[in-house]
Amino acid sequence: MxxxxxxxxxxxxxxxxxxxxxxxxxxxxxxxxxxxxxxxxxxxxxxxxxxxxxxxxxxxxxxxxxxxxxxxxxxxxxxxxxxxxxxxxxxxxRPGPAALGICQHRVSEKTFLRDAGIPTTGWRAVSNAAEVAAAADALGRPCVLKTARFGYDGKGQTIVRPGTDAADAWRVIAGDKAELDAIVEAFVDFRLEASVVVARGFRGEVAAYELVENRHRDHILHQTIVPADVSDTVRTEADAIARTVVEALDYVGVLGVEMFVTHDGQVLVNELAPRPHNSGHWTQDGAVTCQFEQHARAVAGLPLGSVARVGDAVMTNLLGDDVDQVPTWLAEPHAKVHLYGKTEARAGRKMGHVNVISPRRG
Ligand SMILES: Nc1ncnc2c1ncn2[C@@H]1O[C@H](COP(=O)(O)OP(=O)(O)O)[C@@H](O)[C@H]1O
Ligand SMILES: [Mg+2]
CATH class of the missing domain: 3.40.50.20 (Rossmann fold)
Incomplete structure (x- = not known):
């Protein structure tokens, strides 16, 4: 095509x-x-x-x-x-298998980011408990041990604290497997978590939504707040990082770049999601083009749409029993309810989300 x-x-x-x-x-x-x-x-x-x-x-x-x-x-x-x-x-x-492969493995992802000159926290690839102990010595404690593959919503990771036995930490992520691809990351004492959802079109054009703040509960995204409360310098840096990522991946489609903003204003990339991202759901009601239309446009070879923001936005995830609050949300005229059609509301399961858009303050 x-x-x-x-x-x-x-x-x-x-x-x-x-x-x-x-x-x-x-x-x-x-x-x-x-x-x-x-x-x-x-x-x-x-x-x-x-x-x-x-x-x-x-x-x-x-x-x-x-x-x-x-x-x-x-x-x-x-x-x-x-x-x-x-x-x-x-x-x-689209996005191509090469970009997918990089984003599927935390070590290849961090290696890609390092090669692209993009700042991340310190990290080491590990594959057994002894290497975790050595990595924790090198990076300092606390640090975070994560499986290289298949982690989501905080699953497949554990914090290695000053008193933690590396063998115990290993068992948390690897069960009884002695060897597994994993990574140890220096713990980031962040001021806030943020993300940029960025799109690259078939002809290489790039459109990035502005930086948003993400608040998690129990490692699961709870709210996205737009605009993020950060300096223009941080905003510009985050935007430049997102553009560098999609260029370097030769990416086509929408991609989520999860970031930490540190107390001294550094922007560190945490991880990449090669698809529309939960922190971009606000765009359905708060931007001229939503991230899903943008993804469809990009993969279909159509021109990208405007990423301009039409209001301030708060997106709240409806997890598990939160779905019981839907009647209350529906009675709020400015709340836009998006349900996913799931019938069984298991704890922590993403059932839907609500976007509340208010007039732009800035
Ligand atoms: N190196 C780190 N330092 C501090 N907190 C971290 C670190 N890595 C992950 N976290 C916390 O754990 C959450 C989930 O980790 P993440 O790497 O994004 O995995 P996933 O979203 O795939 O479960 C992050 O959003 C952040 O709150
Ligand atoms: Mg994440």
Missing amino acids: SHPLSPGSVIGMLGSGQLGRMTALAAAPLGLRTHVFAPEPGPATLVTDLYTRAAYDDEDALARFAATVDVVTYEFENVPARTAAFLAGRVPV
Whole structure:
């Protein structure tokens, strides 16, 4: 596909979660349909009639899927590398498998950031308990031990404190496995957590939403506050970092850059998410173009839309039982409720979110 997709074209979406759902909904007004490929139905399959239910290693199903879509994207970063490579041999995959591979592994991600000259906290790759002990000696305690792969919402990580036995910390992330790809990071005493959601189009054009502040509860995003309470210097630095990341990855699509802002105003990148990001949900009601439409535009080869902010925004996640508060939110005329269609409200499960937009103060 060397030209923009025309109306009626189909975006292939790996994954059936809420990010895929919201991308499909935002692609529809552009005349684009979405075909979901996933082993289980989910929020995304509730809004599209094009669905292939199959395992990610089912090559017959993948080949049939590839033949019916014009481009493939994904809504979660743990798409198996082989799946992405198999599809990329048949149809454009955006963002490309190389960028996906880097973002799937914390060590390759940190190595990429270092090579791109982007500041992060100090870190060391480790693969067993003895290396954790040595890394903690080198980086200082407390430090954070994380699995290299498959971590999310604080899962697969633990803090190594002054009294922590490295073998105990190892067991927390590795169970009874003696060897596993992992990383130890120096603990960042941050002033706030922030992120930039950035898009790069098919022709290399870049559009970055402004820096937002993210507040977590129990390691899960609770609120995103826009604008972030930071200096213009921090804002500019964060924007430059996000642009450098998507250029260096030769990226096409939307990407979330999670950052720490330190007490002395340094911006350190924490991690990259090669997809629309929870901290970009405010754009659905608070920006001219929402991040999901932007992702659809980018992967379809269409021009990017304006990232201008139309108001101040607070996005609040509805986790688990928070969904019981929906009637109250609905009675608030300025609150925009976005539910994902999940029926079972398990603790910590992302059920939906609410955007409250108020007139811009600045
Ligand atoms: N090096 C660190 N120093 C201080 N806090 C950290 C560090 N790494 C992670 N955290 C905290 O843990 C949260 C989750 O870690 P993160 O690396 O973003 O993993 P994930 O979001 O994939 O679970 C971060 O948002 C931050 O609050
Ligand atoms: Mg994170």
